[in-house]
Amino acid sequence: xxxxxxxxxxxxxxxxxxxxxxxxxxxxxxxxxxxxxxxxxxxxxxxxxxxxxxxxxxxxxxxxxxxxxxxxxxxxxxxxxxxxxxxxxxxxxxxxxxxxxxxxxxxxxxxxxxxxxxxxxxxxxxxxxxxxxxxxxxxxxxxxxxxxxxxxxxxxxxxxxxxxxxxxxxxxxxxxxxxxxxxxxxxxxxxxxxxxxxxxxxxxxxxxxxxxxxxxxxxxxxxxxxxxxxxxxxxxxxxxxxxxxxxxxxxxxxxxxxxxxxxxxxxxxxxxxxxxxxxxxxxxxxxxxxxxxxxxxxxxxxxxxxxxxxxxxxxxxxxxxxxxxxxxxxxxxxxxxxxxxxxxxxxxxxxxxxxxxxxxxxxxxxxxxxxxxxxxxxxxxxxxxxxxxxxxxxxxxxxxxxxxxx
Amino acid sequence: xxxxxxxxxxxxxxxxxxxxxxxxxxxxxxxxxxxxxxxxxxxxxxxxxxxxxxxxxxxxxxxxxxxxxxxxxxxxxxxxxxxxxxxxxxxxxxxxxxxxxxxxxxxxxxxxxxxxxxxxxxxxxxxxxxxxxxxxxxxxxxxxxxxxxxxxxxxxxxxxxxxxxxxxxxxxxxxxxxxxxxxxxxxxxxxxxxxxxxxxx
Numbered sequence: 055x056x057x058x059x060x061x062x063x064x065x066x067x068x069x070x071x072x073x074x075x076x077x078x079x080x081x082x083x084x085x086x087x088x089x090x091x092x093x094x095x096x097x098x099x100x101x102x103x104x105x106x107x108x109x110x111x112x113x114x115x116x117x118x119x120x121x122x123x124x125x126x127x128x129x130x131x132x133x134x135x136x137x138x139x140x141x142x143x144x145x146x147x148x149x150x151x152x153x154x155x156x157x158x159x160x161x162x163x164x165x166x167x168x169x170x171x172x173x174x175x176x177x178x179x180x181x182x183x184x185x186x187x188x189x190x191x192x193x194x195x196x197x198x199x200x201x202x203x204x205x206x207x208x209x210x211x212x213x214x215x216x217x218x219x220x221x222x223x224x225x226x227x228x229x230x231x232x233x234x235x236x237x238x239x240x241x242x243x244x245x246x247x248x249x250x251x252x253x254x255x256x257x258x259x260x261x262x263x264x265x266x267x268x269x270x271x272x273x274x275x276x277x278x279x280x281x282x283x284x285x286x287x288x289x290x291x292x293x294x295x296x297x298x299x300x301x302x303x304x305x306x307x308x309x310x311x312x313x314x315x316x317x318x319x320x321x322x323x324x325x326x327x328x329x330x331x332x333x334x335x336x337x338x339x340x341x342x343x344x345x346x347x348x349x350x351x352x353x354x355x356x357x358x359x360x361x362x363x364x365x366x367x368x369x370x371x372x373x374x375x376x377x378x379x380x381x382x383x384x385x386x387x388x389x390x391x392x393x394x395x396x397x398x399x400x401x402x403x404x405x406x407x408x409x410x411x412x413x414x415x416x417x418x419x420x421x422x423x424x425x426x427x428x429x430x431x432x433x434x435x436x437x438x439x440x441x442x443x444x445x446x447x448x449x450x451x452x453x454x455x456x457x458x459x460x
Numbered sequence: 461x462x463x464x465x466x467x468x469x470x471x472x473x474x475x476x477x478x479x480x481x482x483x484x485x486x487x488x489x490x491x492x493x494x495x496x497x498x499x500x501x502x503x504x505x506x507x508x509x510x511x512x513x514x515x516x517x518x519x520x521x522x523x524x525x526x527x528x529x530x531x532x533x534x535x536x537x538x539x540x541x542x543x544x545x546x547x548x549x550x551x552x553x554x555x556x557x558x559x560x561x562x563x564x565x566x567x568x569x570x571x572x573x574x575x576x577x578x579x580x581x582x583x584x585x586x587x588x589x590x591x592x593x594x595x596x597x598x599x600x601x602x603x604x605x606x607x608x609x610x611x612x613x614x615x616x617x618x619x620x621x622x623x624x625x626x627x628x629x630x631x632x633x634x635x636x637x638x639x640x641x642x643x644x645x646x647x648x649x650x651x652x653x654x655x656x657x658x659x660x661x
Binding site for chain 2: 124125126128130131132152153154155158161165166168169172173175176177178179181218229231232234235237238240241244245248249252253254255257258266268285286289448449450451
């Protein structure tokens with residue numbers, strides 16, 4: 055057990071055959087444990103992991119309840135929040151995950167593993183992270199070159215997502231030039247990804263047991279971003295009007311993180327170094343970036359540092375081949391996990407005769423929307439976008455599905 | 461200073477529709493019809509792009525292509541276009557691509573196309589995603605709220621029924637389709653210019 059990460063977290067909870075399948079993960083040493091019980095574990099995050107957010111809904115009765123979303127709220131995605139307010143202050147809030155529904159995941163059951171991977175890439179907004187987590191669960195292994203390719207792809211995904219989140223935060227504060235500068239870098243990374251993989255978001259590059267790329271020389275395009283980013287970072291972090299909007303906004307204490315089993319940016323921004331990369335064999339000796347304040351500024355600073363780490367990791371990783379495959383998927387129930395831009399994605403999948411028979415997926419957003427709601431309670435409405443965009447999450451990642459042949 | 465940084469960066473906006481650079485085009489379009497597709501995109505030997513997930517499992521060669529949209533019923537007015545984007549169950553990638561349309565590489569405002577925060581002000585409802593049970597009533601209400609003349613354009617394979625239980629056109633009349641998974645920003649711009657009746661180059 056690691057004192058820093060506080061030992062085991064309830065990383066995922068699925069229903070299967072009338073029982074509760076709990077996945078416990080110790081982010082300090084990477085040890086995972088699966089328990090199957092008749093009752094759900096008594097852990098505050100259990101409700102959210104099962105898709106229920108009523109346990110976190112504690113209205114004071116002093117205000118009115120409004121539903122914020124799912125179409126014209128400015129969230130720009132099919133998701134919503136119930137918010138209790140008397141006009142300015144957020145008195146109580148909870149996320150609603152059902153608008154995204156189960157969508158494509160249901161059709162994974164019965165598919166061959168390589169087809170199921172294609173569907174999972176189109177599930178939660180982070181195709182590379184989902185693909186790596188799934189591939190790890192079902193494959194026999196991957197070559198050293200495959201490890202280098204996947205590490206590069208994961209960091210590219212982190213890079214364009216973090217740039218996207220910082221762009222949104224700058225936009226929330228009407229920092230027009232900064233918004234456009236970060237949007238330009240985001241687009242540049244997406245074009246790099248398109249040349250490298252044939253898909254702007256990297257779908258199709260990770261294969262079960264291997265990988266497939268188009269043009270490995272595409273990574274040279276990132277040189278411009280490496281040169282430009284430090285100056286933009288200095289400029290943005292020197293803008294007091296911008297930083298004031300983030301400072302002490304949507305603050306999560308370390309105790310909040312530990313109580314709510316928060317992961318990813320939510321945890322690291324509050325000083326809890328939960329990062330799968332710290333024990334991931336794809337990364338040797340990676341030390342998670344953390345900040346202590348727990349507010350939107352702290353999470354943005356984590357993203358800024360991670361952008362530099364991602365650029366460094368990509369530049370230090372040499373990729374020589376565009377295709378690599380190791381035959382064979384494994385049978386049985388297995389787990390895979392990978393650290394995405396927002397937090398980790400965990401896949402529990404059962405394969406029989408080369409086909410998916412049961413699958414459960416937990417994206418970090420499912421957990422971290424609850425953390426956001428804890429942090430934004432007591433803030434005012436104008437703080438809302440700053441808090442939300444500092445977590446880098448989305449409702450597709452929160453509204454995933456579990457099920458299959460029982 | 462931000463203004464100096466902005467000036468130093470220069471103009472990076474593409475010149476679409478006057479001209480289009482190769483790197484702006486969607487990178488993953490099958491160059492030929494594969495023999496078979498596990499997701500049903502090949503029917504009677506023909507490739508149906510609306511059902512293609514652009515996943516590469518078919519192992520045919522891929523190309524970049526300009527024409528990725530089909531508009532069946534364009535508007536006849538020649539003025540600015542106001543668009544309401546509605547996610548009815550995306551994986552979030554369509555949302556990301558639409559959000560980049562107002563970024564410096566595409567700057568869709570230069571074409572007189574604007575996103576509005578309510579369907580009441582929209583000429584076009586741009587819909588993405590697999591319609592989920594919870595979003596179908598929202599989709600119908602958004603359509604009803606739009607003033608005439610109005611058009612619905614769907615973007616992405618999901619909205620057109622690929623790997624989903626229902627299509628957007630099962631719930632509201634659809635006037636145009638933009639292919640891709642997700643469609644590239646240029647493909648979305650192309651579809652919106654066509655639905656505005658301004659597709660001549």
